Structures are given as structure tokens and as C-alpha cells.
Amino acid sequence: MPPWLLDIRHIYLEPRVTEYARGREILARFPDVGRTEVPSHWNIPGLHGNAGLVRDWVRLKRQVLVLGVRKTFTVRENGRSADWIAPGLANGCAMSCAYCYVPRRKGFANPITTFVNIEETLRALRRHAERLGPKTEPNQVDPRFWVYDVGENSDLSVDALLSGNVRDLVALYRELPNAKASFATKFVNRELLTYDPQGKTRVRFSLMPRSVARVLDVRTSPMRERIAAVNDFVEAGYEVHLNFSPVVIYEGWTADYAELLREVRDSLSEKARAQLAAEVIFLTHNAALHEVNLGWHPRAERLLWRPGWQETKRSEHGGENIRYRHGFKGKAVARFTELLARELPECRVRYAF
Template structure:
């Protein structure tokens, strides 16, 4: 469980119920007022080597941006919700591209406003919409601090239209098991080989705990999927991912294997990641591989087309062999 060491807060958060709850919960920690959660100068000016230390802070604010972004993968819209950033330190984290070294955990206390817009948008639509509420953070991790996730699931479950969905790399899902979700929440467990979790996904749950958690969520009636993401093509990637798929075949429940869908996303890396990781984690594995990667956009790297094609063929064949045709929702 993440234990913060310091709170930075916009004074306006104390005007909200959740802000006051957090003020009492973490009253023994240092609290430092700030003008804006988007621009904390003393943190922004820290060296890259301080990246992991900044991950121990919590920043509290009021979310002012509520624009939904169309999505065409596992949801209709990406929704800015109750948190952004994360206390974990996955070496490839795409949030680093957005927030640079300031990808620490930010919590937003105006949850009633955010959920209200979500429900209104769902009800105003002429069809069932799915809303991705976990694209900016890990809501299972956040829940250990705020309790927002059971509140969200039960409140949205009262609605007669729409679905919410989120991914997670954490296994602290017991608070979700007894909820009256009414089938309107979709949970996607992110998985990777244990070696990659250990060497790359710092501060996240082990693979076996993730598998146990998603089995339990499926048994509790949630619609569940797996997110093999990002696929990291280290030197022995075929052996690693063959082992992962063998483990999933052996340890996922039959109920989950029969009903699940699978998303596969190959890793995108960047110049920013390399700069931060080289200073903050100098002994960590190097994820950039000039032989396998090519430039994509400003300062980003992705796997070359032939490398991607090889990986896509591997996953398609191996997943169909173990779990049948039609399980893969997409590969990107």
C-alpha cells in the first residue's frame, strides 16, 4: 500500500467533502499550499534524479478540465476523472510523455461534479456508451487513498444506461467484490511476464496477485478482460511471453477464460523516458533498442513495422491456440 510522505494542496480542496476527509486522514503529514496542481515550481525544477522521490507525494486539486476524448478501442470516450499520475514507476509509463518528471499522483476532490457529467452524458446519448475513467491513473491504487472507486461503481450502477471501464496493475480489489455494480463496470487487468513486472513495472502487484484479483472480480459478476500491455520486446521476449500465456492458461478461472477479451499494446518509448530513467534508475534495464525501434513523432520511438508484424503474428497464434479465436479485441 502506497504511503505518502507529503501533501501539496490547493486551498480550495478543503471546501469539498473529500478534501476534508483527506485532510483528517493525513493530518500527521506536512501540508503545503499551492496555487495550482498543474504548476508546482519547486517540483518542476527538481532534477530527473528526484523522480522516484516525487512519486511519494500527493497533490490535491480541483479538476477544471472535463473534456471527453473520443476513443475507438475498449471505450467510446476517455474521461478525465478523479486522479492523474501514479505512485508506481513503470519505466515506460505513457503519463511521463504528458507530465514529464511531474507524473506524480494528483487527486481531484470534486468527484460529484465529474460523476454527474458522466451520468448525464450517458443518459443523453441515443445508445449505450462506454467511458474509460482510468486512462490518466490507476484507480485501484487511488482507491486505497480516497475510497472513490466503490462510490463510483455503485453510483453509476444505479444508472440505466452506459458502462464505465478502467485498467489496473494492482490487486487490492477486495473492496469491489460485494458491490451492486449491476453489470455496468468493466475491469481490465494489465498483465506482463513476472520478469518484466520485476525489472520494469516498479511498485506494482506481482503477476500471481493480479491473476487472483481478476478471477475474483469475474466471479463477482464484473465483465473482465486482460490487457497485455505494453508488450516489451527484450532479448528473450518470446520465451517470456510464452511463459506468461502458459501461466494465464493454467491459472485463470474457466469462467474468465470463457468470457474475457484481450487487448494487446506494443510499447512506445521516448527521449523523455530515457532521460529520466537514466538519472532516476541508472541500474535499470535499457528499454530503447536502436535495432528494433524507429522514430515516431517528436521524440518518440516505436517498434519497426517488421518487428511489430512478427510480434502480432506471435500473439495471435499463441492466444488462439490457448484461448480460441475471437478473444483479441485489438493489437496496437
């Protein structure tokens, strides 16, 4: 476990955590760490909603771990990145990407919450896949398998540093005849190369120009490591796609993306090229997150908060977000897809918006 990313000094846990083998396993890894029992991982007095902690944003992500018991196992329909959104094995992240939407619900502190009842999650996913049966019609998500996004609210490459949850999840989808797992990541965890996914887990490496990543992708693997990992993950049995998300517009953005795409093109093996695809997602921001970021990383907001180019739009879940203006964004999406087709023609675009 890299200490620059995780150096756990305190654990908050729900009362039932020790009833589960995975909970006891995680606690045994940190025998000398202080513990505080809390009634709910969503409501930790002094941690969540405490505006005074915003300046400790990064320290809390590095030093605090929350252990909880997942209560609901809803599988939501998606249709873009995946066919279905799976109930997550975790919520929150040790990394500190300035545009991440997960902290919007937790306020001023967002360390990892790991759910210890992995067996219940796996049973729910198995039952859901069995009810679906075979995928009879190909779509842009996948031609053969039902694809489940298993990392909507966390980064599984980091989650795998803390427990065996991710290994168990990869093993489940290796066995399911009609389904495939998928997750995006900004951290290269080479332990995942030993998981033997047999083509049934799709890893989406998130990429953006280095100059922007240095500001926005805080505490993540360098871009060169992510690009270099693609071939190795393909050889290890993963399907590997690229995740250009979020695409942030700024003066000179297309030139920087052209350079990035040429680096990817020059790095990929023939085997990696043959299975390559990408999703392209332009930035969505949020006024509440803007205020949080001003407290710990105002430099990022000079890239993310551009009112002259943005407009308010209500999300599918009813919240108000900030997105690039309709006509402005449409032209930018067209420019990006044209650029991708020119610089990396092997890369099929699954969707772009």
C-alpha cells in the first residue's frame, strides 16, 4: 500500500462490521489504529458536513477509513458506459480529483467507505444476471455481454489495496456466462494483473493532458503510467478501454489532446489496438463542489469554473449541475471526435457527450 496514497490513522465503523469476515479481515490489517463506532457511515459527527475540515481534505482521504454495511442492493439501468450500475463495494476515494461528483453528498470530508458485506452484494449481482438471461441484441455497450459498472462511486484499483472485495468481484464475473464487469480508474494497481479476469472485466483508464492532470487529478497515477499499463492489462486478460473524462475546455485544449493521443498511439501493442474503444464525457461541475474546492484547491477552479462557457442544467437525479452551454458543447464534442479519428483511428468511440 503506497503510503503517499493511504496511511490509515483512524477507522470509523458501524456496529455490525465485526459480524462479517471481510470486516474482521480489514480491521486485522490495522491493529494499532484508533477506532470510533458510529451509527451510520453516512452521518459521522465531526467529519461529514464540517466546513472547518475542508483544509484537511487530502489528509483525511489519506488517513481515515470508514467501514460500513451496505443496506440496499439496487441495480440501476444505465445504457451509456454500461447496461447496468451495480451496487458499489465502496464509496469515496483516497485520490482527490477536483471534479469528482461523489463528495457532493458528503460535504467537506470524503474518505473511503468500504462495505464489508461483500457476499450479499455478490449474491444480488448473481441473481440479477441470472434473471436477465443471455444478451440477445448487441448494443454500443457490448455486443455479447450485459455490462455492469461496478465502480460508480469509487476507484476499484484503490479499493483493492484495502481488501479482497475487488478480487472477489472479478472472480464473480469470470464465472457469470452472460455478464461482464466494468470500472474506470486513475490509479495503476499492478496487483490486479494477478486476478485472471479471462476477458470478463473491462478496465477503463481515464486519460487527460498532463498539464491539466497535474492540477485536477490530485494524488493519482501519472498519465505515463496509465498509458504504459494498457498493454500489460490486456495481456493479463482484461478488456481495456480509454475513458476521456472529464474533457475540460481551455485555451489550447485541442493541441494538448492531440499530443496525448499521439503518445497513446505510439505506446499501444497490436493486441491492445485490436480491442480498443473509448468513451468521451465532457465536464459536469456543481456549485456546491465549487465552494468546497475553493477551500482546499482554488487553482483547480480556474479550469473548472468558467461561467461564460457554462450553463445550469438539472441532472437525471434532480440536482442542479453546471455544464458547457449547449451549442458550445456540441461543437467541442465534434472537434474531439474528429481529433480522435485522425490521431487514433483504431479507437472506436462508444459514446460521446
